[in-house]
Amino acid sequence: MNSTTKPGHVGHPSHAAQQNFPTLNGCLHIGGIPLTRLAQRVGKTPFYAYDRSLLIDRVKYLRHILPDDISLHYSVKANPMPALVQCMANLVDGFDVASGGELKVALDTTMKPVDISFAGPGKTLAELTQAVAAGVIVSVESEREVNTLVGIGDALGMAPRVLVRVNPDFEMKTSGMKMGGGAKPFGIDAESVPQLLRRLGGLGVDFQGMQIFSGSQSLNPAAIMEAQSRTFELAFRLAQYASAPVRSLNIGGGFGIPYFPGDQPLDVAQIGNHLAQWMPRVHAALPASEIVVELGRYLVGEAGIYVTRVIDRKVSRGQVFLVVDGGLNHHLAASGNFGQVIRKNYPVAVASASSNAAREVVSVVGPLCTPLDILAAQTELPAADVGDLIVVFQSGAYGLTASPTAFLGHPAPGEVLL
Numbered sequence: 001m002n003s004t005t006k007p008g009h010v011g012h013p014s015h016a017a018q019q020n021f022p023t024l025n026g027c028l029h030i031g032g033i034p035l036t037r038l039a040q041r042v043g044k045t046p047f048y049a050y051d052r053s054l055l056i057d058r059v060k061y062l063r064h065i066l067p068d069d070i071s072l073h074y075s076v077k078a079n080p081m082p083a084l085v086q087c088m089a090n091l092v093d094g095f096d097v098a099s100g101g102e103l104k105v106a107l108d109t110t111m112k113p114v115d116i117s118f119a120g121p122g123k124t125l126a127e128l129t130q131a132v133a134a135g136v137i138v139s140v141e142s143e144r145e146v147n148t149l150v151g152i153g154d155a156l157g158m159a160p161r162v163l164v165r166v167n168p169d170f171e172m173k174t175s176g177m178k179m180g181g182g183a184k185p186f187g188i189d190a191e192s193v194p195q196l197l198r199r200l201g202g203l204g205v206d207f208q209g210m211q212i213f214s215g216s217q218s219l220n221p222a223a224i225m226e227a228q229s230r231t232f233e234l235a236f237r238l239a240q241y242a243s244a245p246v247r248s249l250n251i252g253g254g255f256g257i258p259y260f261p262g263d264q265p266l267d268v269a270q271i272g273n274h275l276a277q278w279m280p281r282v283h284a285a286l287p288a289s290e291i292v293v294e295l296g297r298y299l300v301g302e303a304g305i306y307v308t309r310v311i312d313r314k315v316s317r318g319q320v321f322l323v324v325d326g327g328l329n330h331h332l333a334a335s336g337n338f339g340q341v342i343r344k345n346y347p348v349a350v351a352s353a354s355s356n357a358a359r360e361v362v363s364v365v366g367p368l369c370t371p372l373d374i375l376a377a378q379t380e381l382p383a384a385d386v387g388d389l390i391v392v393f394q395s396g397a398y399g400l401t402a403s404p405t406a407f408l409g410h411p412a413p414g415e416v417l418l
């Protein structure tokens, strides 16, 4: 095993969102295809499009940066499109799912069940039964789940594979979403874990290890590194109470992507070096354990775009509005209504602006009859008109399936992987 970050340089694949999607002959391209032609191929707008070569590049880059002895898992909830999840099955070492529906998508791929783990609060008896029968690992989030799993194991004559999800006694500072620390519905409080670990030994479950997830969407390497250090320290402390060796330690992820003006891409090289420094101690303390980093948006977010068409161009009291055929109903996050405190614009572009088009300040709004349906407020774009395509970048994660598609009854968007 080699626990140092490899020398050499692979260019960071995406300093700016637009860089991933070149403009050739006046038209933005994805997967080598002009967007105007892709829209005809899809047969409708709006649609999401994901570029598999960007997924491949991103995983390659990250593997180059992270120590060799770190396993990389994909968090399916970021984008559960079946074709994309199969593509990821060929690239990463495991999947993390968070519902029976995601479990089904994951099991339909070539990923082996032992490399799939199922986390999330409130897993039902039906979901837990499916998971045990499938042979996937269940991240237990409560005593009730443990007891239910024991019953399922007896009924099926199988030892459920169990990972204990720990609600840590710290949180990842400056993360966009705090998912650990304090009172949380996720995981079992760190201070209750020793007692549970002792109990697990006598329950006939197949103890795999622990998952400690402290936050999400951080662009601050120092905060991520500090959380990783505290995660290792907590894991070493808790492992002493386990009646079987820890075979898997999932240290979470939290790697963010730049969405807004002024956001800098995360410097993952620093994080890779920091992990490399930790690995000898980790192997000494947990010699039987693989170490897992689980990531969603960092792997897929920058590989996807949301494509809409301008239906109307209006001027209201001096302000230009481009009304496009989809908005928060398909892309809640870009509208600013998925966890943003102060609304900011995702990067947007006109797909086929003529190079000599005048630029103007416009607001791009969706077709829903609510003032919340904004894709870009007061942003400068090349002049666009009815029929033109408007693209929202950074849309590969938490897009379609994180949006209220039934709201106002418009048709669902298309979705393609190129």
Ligand SMILES: *Cc1c(COP(=O)(O)O)cnc(C)c1O
Binding pocket: 075, 077, 078, 096, 119, 179, 213, 216, 217, 252, 253, 254, 255, 294, 295, 296, 297, 298, 397
């Ligand atoms: C949502 C979630 C992730 C993925 O978060 P990203 O910000 O997309 O990387 C990872 N692990 C757990 C436990 C999650 O709930």
